Amino acid sequence: MSAHINVSDDDIAYAERILLPAGTTFDDERRKFIRNLETIDLQAVPGSGKTTALLAKLLIIDRYLPFDDGSGVLVISHTNAAIDEIKNNIGLYCNNLFKYPNFVGTIQSFTNEFLATPFYVDKYKKVPLRIDDDIYGQKFSSPPYKIKEFTDQENKNARRFLLANKKAIRWSFVDGKVCLTDEYCGKKIDFKKPKNKAKSYEDWNADEKNRVRQWITKFKAGILKAGCLCYDDAYFLASVSLQKNSAFKLLLQRRFSCVFVDEMQDMAQHQHDLLESIFFDGGSSRSTYQRIGDKNQSIFDGKEATAQNFWKDRETVLELNGSYRLSSILASIVSPFAIVPSKIEGRRKNIDGSDIAIKPHFIVFSETTKVQVISRFAMIVKTLLDEGKIQANLRNKYKAVAWATQKDDGKLRLCDYYPDYSREEQQQRxxxxxxxxxxxxxxxxxxxxxxxxxxxxxxxxxxxxxxxxxxxxxxxxxxxxxxxxxxxxxxxxxxxxxxxxxxxxxxxxxxxxxxxxxxxxxxxxxxxxxxxxxxxxxxxxxxGSSGPAVSASVSLSKRLRNVLPYDGFDVEVSTVHRVKGETHTATLYMETFYQKGAGGNYESERLVNSLKGNTLAVDAHNLVKQSAKMVYVGFSRPTHLLCFAVHECRFAKFGEEIDKDIWEVVRL
Structure with missing residues (x-):
């Protein structure tokens, strides 16, 4: 069993030889985490090397596999890219970790394989065809014109509701009953009649609503039975499975005696709750269950803007406060945007051991110069390269990022800075x-x-x-x-x-x-x-064409629309969500419009106090906290240069109060 492993100095030295540059070792706070095999939380600041510390722990555990009782290790992260990083870094050195009975995968793949698919096979006597949102969406967006058990008017009513409904209609398991909800685990659907502006409005009566519900239920059941599931369907089947078979969670605990969840802050509440119900089980679980992440970087679940307030601390919480990505200057800039108080210790140095002394820059633009922002950022990078303040290296990354991308007249978005921006190229759907x-x-x-x-x-x-x-x-x-x-x-x-x-x-x-x-x-x-x-x-x-027409002589694979070439290097244009977890040499954060309220519509309006170096208020508005998390993630990517693009009309409101000893101001 994992609890019987006593991590030795030799074990840690073994992991250091594989994971760290020659001559370097893990510091005390990382060693404390690596040695710990109890149920704990690890809170880690950006660039702290938490994933490397987790990899070290996994390398060491692999030396003791298989466990005597036949149990295994479960490693879960949020994305395939994160799982690939684990496999690429330690796969060659692990003889057991990536074999049965262990499992290393995403929360979705775990749910699919161990909960949803077995339940589906038991019920329908076949495996699901696909578990995929895009495929499901195609099926759901083409409802039948008629289901024979319903009258023409009832068919018409149901289709009208589907076409007017903007939220995803999902199965949910609430209070032991299956129901249809707005989004998974959302509100029960009322099935109100869509309003028609051209006519006086009268809602459907109870019987009519019930028939619409029955029609949609039958339609969705048909898609499910055909084997086409969306991702939420997998969680729905998982919840039903656990409710119907209370012994199943014990089987999973026996299968996985060690459970590690990386990037815990990226989990949605239903994902968090699923893992808690199985592997914490009110504190009575047989499994050791460790959650690893940074509550301040929880940007993937828009419903929870308050640092994933469903993620409650364990009795023991270890911390990694030292950042090997951020310089002391950038650490002091990032810290005030933390919605869960966090003092980041910036440990990044130049190659010669000296402090990185590059000031962060405000790039102040006007309506006519917004399209020049990225090229000015590139110009600043070029100057620093020429001066030797940034060492030229093929591994250097220079990225320009923003929060909101969808074009909307009168609202500044990523495509206004960079008109060639391609969402499809970014998404790799x-x-x-x-x-x-x-x-x-x-x-x-x-x-x-x-x-x-x-x-x-x-x-x-x-x-x-x-x-x-x-x-x-x-x-x-x-x-x-x-x-x-x-x-x-x-x-x-x-x-x-x-x-x-x-x-x-x-x-x-x-x-x-x-x-x-x-x-x-x-x-x-x-x-x-x-x-x-x-x-x-x-x-x-x-x-059809997904972009500008090209001739056969043009390389589609090389035509990266989201890259701006500049004098010997490239600046990649991306979103904050896409670069989470990345390390850049230089990062440009461009403010964008995101909803109205909480003191403004843009990050620079809502976060003035944090830009001045003041800690975020505990009772800050929800939109302020959402904006702060986005800036916290975006600002914490670079090792050397951080730039923040702000419109001149908004900069004028606080620019005089900015500490010029810390910030450099560039005007376009």
Missing amino acids: TDYSTLEGYITNYDKNDRTLSSVERNISNALLRILREEGIVDTTQAQYSKSKMREFLKDFKPNYWVAFEAKLYQWCLGVVQGHGAAALLDIRNNLPEFLLQFEGQINNSSNFIN
């Missing part, structure tokens, strides 16, 4: 609006062909769905079923298809994406012919 989107938006950091192959396969599945082509069981094709069908029933075509797929993938990564796209389009009629189909409904998807 499972599904895109056009075939070109799949070819363009593969993972550029993947050194293999797998990301491109996955995107092309998903595009082909999208085409099969849009053409209504299903397998012999009337279910939509999955990737494995599509490949099996071609291999078993179209063997001659299968050989040619495999060769073509390889050529397309290779062409994309070698910079010939547009030519590959053209060849895919030309080969689609033959592909669909294998399924006795042809191009009809998918024509717009196949031929």
